[in-house]
Amino acid sequence: MNIHEYQAKEIFGHYGIRVHAGKVVRTAGEAGDAAQALGGRMVIKAQVHAGGRGKAGGIKLADTWEEAREKADGILGLTIKGIPVRKVFVTPAAEIGHEYYLGAILDREARLPMMMVSREGGIDIEEVAAKTPEKIHKLHFDPYHGLRSFQARELAHTIEPDGRKALAIAGVLVKLSQAFLGVHATLAEINPLVELQAGGFLALDAKINLDDSAVAMRSDLEALRDPDMRDDKQDKAREFGLSFIPLEGNIGCVVNGAGLAMATMDLVKHFGGDPANFLDIGGSSSPEKVVTALEIITADPRVQAILFNIFGGITRCDHVAEGIVTALRETKIDLPIVVRLTGTNAERGRKILEESGAAIFAATMEEAVQEAIRQAGLNDKGKRT
Amino acid sequence: MNIHEYQAKEIFGHYGIRVHAGKVVRTAGEAGDAAQALGGRMVIKAQVHAGGRGKAGGIKLADTWEEAREKADGILGLTIKGIPVRKVFVTPAAEIGHEYYLGAILDREARLPMMMVSREGGIDIEEVAAKTPEKIHKLHFDPYHGLRSFQARELAHTIEPDGRKALAIAGVLVKLSQAFLGVHATLAEINPLVELQAGGFLALDAKINLDDSAVAMRSDLEALRDPDMRDDKQDKAREFGLSFIPLEGNIGCVVNGAGLAMATMDLVKHFGGDPANFLDIGGSSSPEKVVTALEIITADPRVQAILFNIFGGITRCDHVAEGIVTALRETKIDLPIVVRLTGTNAERGRKILEESGAAIFAATMEEAVQEAIRQAGLNDKGKRT
């Protein structure tokens, strides 16, 4: 789960990392008030779950509170990578020296948390990693204790020769590792960490991604979810144990299993079609899950055909068929439905669907995908004429 | 550091272990009020850092609040193992079933925390350990994570055959281990854990000892120190980096090093004398430390002679001598002072003392002890005549 910069800064602050005070506001007027209250030169930053905010015009400097209000007004009108900006963070601008990169991730291969540092902060760290990987220094740390102080010092010395400065950076690294563990982050990043001209080190920007599995178990983490960033469909899907991600295409996909769902999307693309979504109905699927899945998918007006790809294992094909029939009875769905059922109770499922006359059958995954693409095309043409 | 039952129960409550509500009060009137507010049958328990409170009459039942007031009055007049009772804990009496023992300690040999359980709770666990050690079951646990749930279940099953009850006890064990780690305990004990007749398990008595080294680093633990239990001399000693424990005898001892100080005490006893204290002036001893040590020792009217046993290493004998001379100048000390100085700057130290004419010298530890005993006897006799 992504959280906002201001939330990440609150967490870092709680763990003793220095961050600038600031205020999250929803209107230009509030932004002006906040700037007046904080005083001095301000930065106005869009709070959206998207990278590249700066390039998109989502981060602006303001010398006066009037200017802050004006700049906030502009940013609050933006849409960054498809997401409308609903909140801005108003925070003092700092006179800063060198910019460093500090970040903690979970290293899958070593199965340990890992701290990464670079003297090249403030810029896109992926670029540094790609072009000059030797400028990034990495160290695994203990998943209970966090980064030991001595490890932090060793790491800090790789990016800062000055003994006193390195000690200060090491202190931030220890706290960053503890914040990372404390909130079950998959990523906790300070980019840049800056040395203030007045002395001391400060996290100028902050980014934390949380482990969804941990969020599901901890109400304090769940509380960080931004209602503005919520998607009703995704919420509904989550509630019913479905995994749903909207895409841009016209073929609604219902699949059991994440790997098979991805492979189905890929196959749609392979044959020239365009999937409208990723949707995994999971293992033990009940008819209700299928009804919900169809509700979510048919809510998207772009969808021209629906593709079921079910390999029954724990998932019972008759349950899926019942779900389709129920959904058709309860709501009017006038879209072609292509169904591929294999495995547990496939025959029974097919019989249920045949009786309702609702579905076009396909024997294999590939036939099903090709048929769905054909149906979507026909349907679309039919509508246009 | 020892803390009171009511403090231990607060800590256990914080970690999710069920304890009865209760109130700590200092007067019989307050005890009556507390009993009235809590309602029902009460237990009144002396809050002193001493075992065997029950046998000493420090724990009483009261059926009414008037009786609670009366019983509290009696207990507040007691002195248990030399400690006057200044506080009582008023807490509801429970209808209870079986009593279990649960306790966590730090196992020196394994260098790991260890959980101990017994079905024989409510009684002196040392007795169980001495007579029927097979009735105590032990398991080490991880110093970061605490007892794992599965370990707690395995341990609970050794003392409770019923599956559901064992699960409940296991839950308490996990929390006990976490409390133990969280407050840096050297001992955290529930004796007894009782099954309430109404259902559920409750810590009827609670005992926690804290690691002094951790207390010195954590203000939240230091705040648990009971001012009533404070000893001005010990506080003063601690402040100056001295380690001081008062005893009953008449020979004041000043030694550098804990082992040597113990050996000196033993030697005093061996030769028929009686040490007035244990006092270790520590490694890098300044004259001020010696002055403080003399102040503390001479405050005890029982002291008839003072014995210095100094093996100079880091401790410089001239510093010790200067301290003695300064103390004699600043305060009137009319007690014989027997001094044994060996090691670093011993010669210089002796010269300083010789000039002041204040001390009786001895060449070895044994001579010094024997001379101190002789001087104490002479002095005592001199005073009496």
Add this chain to the structure above:
Amino acid sequence: MSILIDEKTRVLVQGITGRDGSFHARGMRDYGTQVVGGVTPGKGGTQVDGIPVYNTVAGCVKETGADASVIYVRAPFAPDAILEAAHAGINLVVAISEGVPALEMARVMQEVTALGTRVIGPNSPGLISPGKCKIGIMPGSIHMPGKIGVVSRSGTLTYEMVWQLTTHDLGQSTAIGIGGDPIIGTRFLDVLRLFKDDPDTDGVVLLGEIGGSAEEEAAAYISQEMHKPAVAFIAGRTAPPGKRMGHAGAIISRGQGTADEKIRALEKAGIPVARIPSEVGPLMQEALCSSGLR
């Protein structure tokens, strides 16, 4: 032959009295697996369809001689269940549970590794040595005994591929779903090492997906050390970056872990990568032929 499990494997089921646990305990037994006992704390002494239930894994192992365990408990209790099995001396722990926090698994794996226990999963469909033993939730009927090893990060996609192998008359030595989580007990590389040393595994099908770099490492291992024919398929070529595609581990993070990278690495290592699922069977047949194994 097969890897990890066979007809002698004695399986215990952790969480056997739960809905999934009891259902799959029966399913495994019906397939022919020796399901010797189950564990549900507090329910020791009862039975599930004749399978005895114990309070602790240690107790179950002592009574039944179980040497493998499969875990169906809910995610919050899975780390403890894995450690309980490992500390009770179980050699192979298969964790079906989905939704275990990755950091908890990192902590568990530190301890488990020191104990020398092998963990499969979490978020794994399990593993099967067709005709001998099935531990997990896969439909047994689609499998066929044979000489192809299958290793996959997925569940149903594995079934799809196994079914295809079976229809192409390519039986399986062992098929393993290693699990869709970022931190898992047994990685591609670990399984490939076992397949390498299994004389009755002639070729390997590797089913990867977006996220992480396990496929890249597998590619290097296959070309440098395994020396057996291998065919791969990677799911998620069209997955958008930054989104978690169902599996906790299936996420393209900051442009890393894309399907294209993985496919490039595999092809560079000389491993044929199927573009569509139906190519896997033919590619495997071809690979076996050119190795003289068919």
Add this chain to the structure above:
Amino acid sequence: MSILIDEKTRVLVQGITGRDGSFHARGMRDYGTQVVGGVTPGKGGTQVDGIPVYNTVAGCVKETGADASVIYVRAPFAPDAILEAAHAGINLVVAISEGVPALEMARVMQEVTALGTRVIGPNSPGLISPGKCKIGIMPGSIHMPGKIGVVSRSGTLTYEMVWQLTTHDLGQSTAIGIGGDPIIGTRFLDVLRLFKDDPDTDGVVLLGEIGGSAEEEAAAYISQEMHKPAVAFIAGRTAPPGKRMGHAGAIISRGQGTADEKIRALEKAGIPVARIPSEVGPLMQEALCSSGLR
């Protein structure tokens, strides 16, 4: 010969720029110890009396080839300092620091043991192989090279005993203060094993005190396995129960860890126990004579 340290030992000093660190760095060097470097984070590049100071132990080891470390940092920083030394490949870490929480030491020891580093202390006066190398805070002048091993939980009491041995013409192979804390890196048993295997240690003086049961275990080891003459002294026969006698580990807890128990165990194992300190020298001479070593 000697155990653990000799004239070839290359020592680095952690916390060298502090009051104690700098004082004892000089003291050790004056005794003849090879003090090759020091570490104080943030002060790398400076010097203490010609001894180069580094920011990290790893940096110091790389430049100086140090293989032993002595730690003078304050207690809150000692666990980290021990781990830093262990991770930098130091074989022997001597922790002088007093007041380290026991639980922190338990955590540190888990990690250090896995790394194969030996820790002496904390709350140790250090160790000395007379005439060869001194690491710690003891006065070197009271020692004399010879064939008696000394192992002690105390500081100044050790000096008292060593001085007595020296005046009885009983030189020491190595004298070690293992530290007065409840959780320490090297226990009596560990040191006795080393003395057993040291051909130039003829007899051992063991100086115990109240608290714990290390002396009891040492007694069993000496009688069953060591087969070298040993003499013991136990401090705290008159210590009141429940009070911490200066050392964090010197406490009689619930009637356990008394001096009498320890003395009984030692005597039962056939080890003479001196009642007063001045008996140690004569008892050792006697023990050596009856073993034909004098």
